[in-house]
Amino acid sequence: MNRLEKLLSQMSIHDKIGQLTQYNAALYTKTTAEITGPKAKLGLTDEDLAAAGSILNFASVQEMKDIQDKHLQNDPNKIPMSFMMDVIHGYRTIFPIPLGLGCSFDPEIAEECSRVAAREASASGVQVTFTPMVDYVRDARWGRVMETCGEEPLVTGALAAAQIRGFHGDGMEKPGNLATCVKHYAGYGGAEAGRDYNLVEVSERELREYYLPGYKACLDAGAPMVMPSFNSLNGIPSIANPMLMQKILRQEWGFDGVVISDYNAIGELLPHGVAADQKEAAKLAFENTCDIEMCSSGYFHHLEALIKEGIFTEEQLDAAVMRVLKFKDQLGLFDDPYHGADAELAERLFLCDEHRAVVKKAAAESAVLLKNDGLLPLSEKLNKVAVIGPFADNHGINGFWSCNGKDEDTTTVLQGVTALLGDDKVVTAVGCGNLWDDNDTAGFAEAVAAAKEADAVILCLGEPQNYSGEGNCRTDLRLPGMQEELAKQVIAANPNTAVVLFNGRPLDVSLLHKIAPAILTMWFPGTEGGNAAAELIFGKRNPCGKLTMSFPHNVGQCPIYYNHPNTGRPRWRSQPDHRGYASDYIDCATLPLYSFGYGLSYSNFQYSDLILSSREMTMDSNIQVSVKVRNDSDRAGKEVVQLYMRDLVGSVVRPVQQLIAFEKISLEPGEEKTVSFTVTEEMLRFYDMEGRHISEKGDFTLMIGHADHFVLTEKFQLV
Numbered sequence: 123m124n125r126l127e128k129l130l131s132q133m134s135i136h137d138k139i140g141q142l143t144q145y146n147a148a149l150y151t152k153t154t155a156e157i158t159g160p161k162a163k164l165g166l167t168d169e170d171l172a173a174a175g176s177i178l179n180f181a182s183v184q185e186m187k188d189i190q191d192k193h194l195q196n197d198p199n200k201i202p203m204s205f206m207m208d209v210i211h212g213y214r215t216i217f218p219i220p221l222g223l224g225c226s227f228d229p230e231i232a233e234e235c236s237r238v239a240a241r242e243a244s245a246s247g248v249q250v251t252f253t254p255m256v257d258y259v260r261d262a263r264w265g266r267v268m269e270t271c272g273e274e275p276l277v278t279g280a281l282a283a284a285q286i287r288g289f290h291g292d293g294m295e296k297p298g299n300l301a302t303c304v305k306h307y308a309g310y311g312g313a314e315a316g317r318d319y320n321l322v323e324v325s326e327r328e329l330r331e332y333y334l335p336g337y338k339a340c341l342d343a344g345a346p347m348v349m350p351s352f353n354s355l356n357g358i359p360s361i362a363n364p365m366l367m368q369k370i371l372r373q374e375w376g377f378d379g380v381v382i383s384d385y386n387a388i389g390e391l392l393p394h395g396v397a398a399d400q401k402e403a404a405k406l407a408f409e410n411t412c413d414i415e416m417c418s419s420g421y422f423h424h425l426e427a428l429i430k431e432g433i434f435t436e437e438q439l440d441a442a443v444m445r446v447l448k449f450k451d452q453l454g455l456f457d458d459p460y461h462g463a464d465a466e467l468a469e470r471l472f473l474c475d476e477h478r479a480v481v482k483k484a485a486a487e488s489a490v491l492l493k494n495d496g497l498l499p500l501s502e503k504l505n506k507v508a509v510i511g512p513f514a515d516n517h518g519i520n521g522f523w524s525c526n527g528k529d530e531d532t533t534t535v536l537q538g539v540t541a542l543l544g545d546d547k548v549v550t551a552v553g554c555g556n557l558w559d560d561n562d563t564a565g566f567a568e569a570v571a572a573a574k575e576a577d578a579v580i581l582c583l584g585e586p587q588n589y590s591g592e593g594n595c596r597t598d599l600r601l602p603g604m605q606e607e608l609a610k611q612v613i614a615a616n617p618n619t620a621v622v623l624f625n626g627r628p629l630d631v632s633l634l635h636k637i638a639p640a641i642l643t644m645w646f647p648g649t650e651g652g653n654a655a656a657e658l659i660f661g662k663r664n665p666c667g668k669l670t671m672s673f674p675h676n677v678g679q680c681p682i683y684y685n686h687p688n689t690g691r692p693r694w695r696s697q698p699d700h701r702g703y704a705s706d707y708i709d710c711a712t713l714p715l716y717s718f719g720y721g722l723s724y725s726n727f728q729y730s731d732l733i734l735s736s737r738e739m740t741m742d743s744n745i746q747v748s749v750k751v752r753n754d755s756d757r758a759g760k761e762v763v764q765l766y767m768r769d770l771v772g773s774v775v776r777p778v779q780q781l782i783a784f785e786k787i788s789l790e791p792g793e794e795k796t797v798s799f800t801v802t803e804e805m806l807r808f809y810d811m812e813g814r815h816i817s818e819k820g821d822f823t824l825m826i827g828h829a830d831h832f833v834l835t836e837k838f839q840l841v
């Protein structure tokens with residue numbers, strides 16, 4: 123009998139159930155917790171709380187140690203609690219929201235950022251982070267798109283695996299590293315009408331093709347924990363969904379790690395209407411192999427009875443508890459229940475130069491230059507620059523899931539520009555400070571005057587941080603408040619106006635696209651956002667981000683995504699003016715305003731010589747594809763070379779384009795590089811009507827470029 127088995131053999135049923143519960147630290151230190159309310163409402167006793175196996179969200183190292191010490195004093199088995207938190211895009215030094223970071227197409231940057239977060243969070247007492255979030259998305263109305271890497275599973279998987287490497291570091295048992303939890307399994311991003319927590323209806327084929335690969339990539343990268351999603355999937359909430367939890371996760375994928383419910387998700391089986399009471403909810407979750415119940419109390423109240431009634435065996439309980447004990451052992455908690463938490467170290471790490479440098483690079487490489495008529499980069503020699511708008515000097519640019527990040531730590535665009543040019547060259551005006559007020563024009567005159575006085579304007583617009591994130595969905599994707607009107611007046615006063623956006627989702631920027639000569643989206647860039655923006659605007663850095671989620675022309679196009687299937691009546695690209703009886707709109711384009719993969723640079727990259735090693739692929743041979751990329755400009759720059767394919771005829775309708783590989787390269791002025799990809803038979807596979815993951819013989823097109831603009835194409839056959 124090993125150490126853990128021995129431990130398990132001496133535990134009472136109540137002790138065991140304790141290991142399967144997690145509560146908010148607020149229930150230990152204050153009187154109530156968000157959503158679930160006070161412990162009395164949850165029917166929890168002090169003994170229950172003392173027996174609970176893990177905690178989420180705590181305020182300080184001291185609080186964590188106090189809770190742990192008290193627990194260890196009382197726990198007859200001396201099993202440490204584990205401490206978990208949402209460390210999503212930084213702990214105190216904040217890097218771009220995941221939707222932004224994805225646009226870097228840069229796993230190395232994602233890994234570096236995760237290291238920064240892991241070091242700060244671990245020193246602060248966190249042992250497990252509820253990240254990566256890999257929900258596949260197509261609908262910009264959904265507030266949680268900001269937490270995702272967008273509409274391409276390949277990019278999502280690559281970035282998430284990099285994050286996991288970054289968080290786990292040289293071993294999750296070591297201080298400085300965190301364990302990860304992949305979420306929200308599965309399909310949460312398909313919420314109908316882009317409304318959070320709403321039902322998701324997708325076919326199993328669609329689910330497997332687009333939604334599941336992100337989660338699977340995380341398990342392959344070693345994520346030890348999985349969090350099922352809040353939504354119902356094809357009629358059954360994930361936590362109670364046998365197909366998702368038992369068939370796919372545990373059996374097909376062989377996942378033997380810990381499953382933790384989302385916040386109160388077991389309790390929410392009641393309002394979903396699939397459980398009549400808490401006991402039934404606990405039964406549904408436990409039989410679908412949910413190990414830890416987060417924040418509700420169905421397991422504490424009913425699991426013992428369910429075992430006594432013979433619904434479950436004690437062996438089943440033991441199996442779940444053993445998964446949790448093994449996880450704690452993996453975390454090294456039996457040797458060090460504080461996991462190296464060190465408040466002084468944390469203070470030294472927070473916002474240190476090294477961490478700031480990492481997040482600044484990440485912010486710059488995540489920014490996407492959406493439009494540039496030649497205005498950008500601005501010259502540092504300009505006499506006067508106006509930095510205008512509600513985001514000109516706005517510190518609220520960390521983004522929704524910024525953990526312990528503080529707004530006051532961020533640099534604003536005004537600060538960044540002033541640092542580059544000096545005080546005397548910069549004027550500023552807010553224009554319309556109240557984004558919740560559709561009549562706020564009080565600052566317009568001052569903004570217009572500042573614009574007139576300047577040689578160029580940097581107009582900083584956006585959404586407040588809490589317009590995206592959990593529960594923050596929108597039916598209008600335009601800039602809130604009077605910002606569009608402000609843009610009209612400022613651009614009329616000074617046509618040399620570059621717009622800088624701060625946003626947690628793709629916005630409807632159709633008006634800006636028409637009237638502004640340049641648009642740069644910074645997303646929510648985090649601590650160094652303002653400095654990064656200034657360096658991009660003045661050409662100290664060259665934009666290289668590419669969209670991972672399409673910007674629609676307007677909200678009516680949602681959901682919209684690049685890898686859509688063809689219809690029988692497509693709107694042919696070669697006939698852009700053709701109208702009637704085609705799959706399109708009479709009042710809007712069919713394609714997005716800015717598509718997946720799109721993003722400009724100050725360099726000019728030329729592609730040539732797309733060469734295939736063969737025009738025939740067999741089931742066990744690959745094709746080598748190479749392309750030349752030349753930087754035809756006098757600026758060094760980075761380019762994301764994107765390889766797409768289309769399967770021209772399939773037994774099920776295939777997408778018109780599908781990213782199969784990408785590589786980010788750096789090119790000096792005038793430099794040319796050859797980029798090579800290996801196209802394998804596996805890349806051509808899809809799920810057929812029988813659920814088989816297969817490739818089919820026939821013709822394929824390979825395309826280089828971004829999703830709605832291919833510069834080079836070639837054909838080959840799978841024989």
Ligand code: BGC
Binds near residue numbers: 178208252305384385
């Ligand atoms: C969110 C999760 C998060 C959890 C714990 C839930 O409301 O859906 O993403 O990890 O809370 O904070």
